[in-house]
Amino acid sequence: MKRFFVDLHLKINPKETQALKNAIHRAANFGYRYLAIPFSFEPSTEEIENLRTVCKNVGIEPVLRADLYPRNENDLMNNLRRLRRKFDIICVMCDGKEISRQAAKDRRVDLLNFPNLDYRKRFFDRSEAELARSGLAALEIDVKPLLVLDGPARVRFLACLRREIAIAKTFGVPLIVSSGVSEERFMRMPRDLASLACLFGLGNVEALNTVSFNPLAIVLRNREKLCSNFIAPGIRVVKEGGDL
Amino acid sequence: MKRVKRRYLALQLEMEGVPSEKEFMDAIWGSVARLYGEVGASLTSMALINFDVSCKVVVVRTSLETLDSVRASLACITCVAGKVASVHVLAVSGTIKALFKLF
Numbered sequence: 001m002k003r004f005f006v007d008l009h010l011k012i013n014p015k016e017t018q019a020l021k022n023a024i025h026r027a028a029n030f031g032y033r034y035l036a037i038p039f040s041f042e043p044s045t046e047e048i049e050n051l052r053t054v055c056k057n058v059g060i061e062p063v064l065r066a067d068l069y070p071r072n073e074n075d076l077m078n079n080l081r082r083l084r085r086k087f088d089i090i091c092v093m094c095d096g097k098e099i100s101r102q103a104a105k106d107r108r109v110d111l112l113n114f115p116n117l118d119y120r121k122r123f124f125d126r127s128e129a130e131l132a133r134s135g136l137a138a139l140e141i142d143v144k145p146l147l148v149l150d151g152p153a154r155v156r157f158l159a160c161l162r163r164e165i166a167i168a169k170t171f172g173v174p175l176i177v178s179s180g181v182s183e184e185r186f187m188r189m190p191r192d193l194a195s196l197a198c199l200f201g202l203g204n205v206e207a208l209n210t211v212s213f214n215p216l217a218i219v220l221r222n223r224e225k226l227c228s229n230f231i232a233p234g235i236r237v238v239k240e241g242g243d244l
Numbered sequence: 245m246k247r248v249k250r251r252y253l254a255l256q257l258e259m260e261g262v263p264s265e266k267e268f269m270d271a272i273w274g275s276v277a278r279l280y281g282e283v284g285a286s287l288t289s290m291a292l293i294n295f296d297v298s299c300k301v302v303v304v305r306t307s308l309e310t311l312d313s314v315r316a317s318l319a320c321i322t323c324v325a326g327k328v329a330s331v332h333v334l335a336v337s338g339t340i341k342a343l344f345k346l347f
Contacts, residue, residue: 030332147322150278185258188319189332195315199279204312 003208004033005190006215008065008089008111009142009178012037014047021054023184028058030189034219036063036089042082063219065089067113073102080108088222091140097123104131110218111140111176119156124164129171138218139168141210142180143188143196161200175202176218177210249308252293252343253336255318257300259329265295267325268302276317288314293340301334303343311336 012023014037027035037051048064055062066087070076076092076099084090091111094100100123103109112132114122124139132139141164145157168175177197181187188196190211197207224230229237257268269292276285288310294303306314318331337343 147320154278185328185330186322188330192315192319192333195312196319198312199316 003212004216005031005212006034006036006063006219007032007179007190007193007211008034008036008063008176008215008219009091009113009140009180010035010037010187011180011182013182014039014043014051017050019184020051023187024054024060025058026184026187028060030187032060032190034061034063034216036065038065038067038091039087040067040069042086063088065091068092069095070099072096073098076102076106080106084108085226088219088226094123095121100124100128101131104128104137105135106137107135109135109137110222112137113140113142116142116145116157116180117153119160122160122164124167126167126171129167129173132168132173133171138174138176138214139164140176140178141165141197141200142178143193144180144186146196146199147181147186147188158199165200165202174214174218175206175210176215177207178215248289249338250289250305251308251311251336251338252340253304253306253311253314253318254334254343254347255302255304256332256334257302257324257329258332259300259324259327261327262297262300263325263327263329265292268292268295271321271324271329272304272314272318272331275321276314279317279320280313284310284313290314301347303340 007027010023012020014020024035051062064087066083068079070079089110090108091113092103092109093113094103095115103112114124141161146154149157165175177193179187179193193211194207197210231237273285276288289307291305293305315333318333321329321331323329335343335346337346
């Protein structure tokens with residue numbers, strides 16, 4: 001099966017049209033096929049159309065992604081209720097233990113992302129992994145800190161990721177590696193991202209899957225669910241018509 | 245004695261201006277040493293093969309065993325000779341001849 005590369009977290013401001021165009025062009029040159037630009041608000045139809053047009057011109061499939069920064073569990077539930085059917089991917093930025101536990105439990109959440117620099121707020125432990133596996137949530141890892149950190153901070157970050165990835169592998173939680181960059185100069189080719197994923201203790205094929213099959217599976221699964229013909233997993237309307 | 249298998253990497257350098265060969269290799273060695281330490285860097289047997297100044301394409305050689313380490317280190321480079329830069333791997337091959345056919 002052909003590998004399509006996916007970057008689910010290119011943090012370019014969708015309102016900066018020129019920066020967005022440049023980043024999308026660059027991603028196309030790098031060989032990405034699917035690209036997600038996160039929205040932390042409800043985008044207008046015009047913004048979505050603009051993103052679709054720019055992506056279509058360079059042969060990239062845009063993925064609509066919402067980044068949620070909930071203040072508490074109720075806030076998370078409200079946001080999910082409001083946004084789930086409008087976006088292909090829902091990612092929760094877990095800033096507290098209660099929020100991360102609730103996000104891992106909820107089947108409407110696709111990705112769990114933890115603060116990169118505050119290690120005490122990375123709550124991906126065995127309990128979280130167990131919940132994430134049953135809730136079908138994946139762990140997203142941004143590689144940007146690897147590029148911007150240096151010395152002991154990077155060592156600590158790598159150690160933290162190694163521990164989390166070992167837990168995720170034990171519990172069968174899918175892993176997604178994304179760039180997480182907001183500037184073009186930090187963008188990297190998909191295979192380079194995969195090579196960075198090898199630093200966390202993943203094998204070659206596993207690392208490549210984190211930038212291709214794993215994120216793509218989530219996108220396709222959600223698109224199928226958002227399709228009007230979808231009834232339940234494995235059941236869909238094939239044809240509508242009257243009695244013969 | 246077991247023959248050492250090598251890999252050649254074609255790299256695209258993106259930065260303003262052109263660094264010297266020494267500055268570029270210093271940046272790569274620095275990145276490898278920061279990520280894997282001096283012992284890890286010594287295992288890579290890295291060497292500069294070709295530096296095309298006009299299109300900023302560089303060919304370096306490394307051992308097959310340390311290819312992933314070198315790729316990761318290359319991805320971590322953010323500055324060369326004090327200037328903002330990034331390095332992308334265009335192609336990897338076992339021979340220089342095949343490498344130039346790939347890109």
